[in-house]
Amino acid sequence: MQMRWYRARTKRALGVALQSIRQRAGTSQSELAARVSSSRPHLSRLERGTSPQVDTLMQLLDVQGYELVMVPRGSTVTVEPPR
Structure with missing residues (x-):
């Protein structure tokens, strides 16, 4: 199974990514x-994006101009500065 990467700019997007990763692995909650x-x-x-701790994390990232990117462990990642 090919693992994919995810980008999360909101707590809902993070929840969707977590759920997708879990479901693709065939694991129950x-x-x-x-x-x-x-x-x-x-x-x-x-997974629903309703955890207050995740809300704080995502707000901290957002106000500082960052987002969360999840990649399979062992991946090679190339990052380019914003344009």
């Missing part, structure tokens, strides 16, 4: 939550 010592409802809030 309960399974993933157990693997990270969390709860299924907490993971569900993250």
Whole structure:
């Protein structure tokens, strides 16, 4: 299975990316939550973009002109300065 990369500028976009990554791996919310010592409802809030901690993170990035980019571990990434 080819892994893909994701860009998140909002907490909702981050949630969609997290859900997509989990679903592409064929993992349930309960399974993933157990693997990270969390709860299924907490993971569900993250995937829906309703976690207050994620809201703060995304706002901090936004006001400083940054966004979150997720790439498969081991990927080679080339970054060019903004135009």
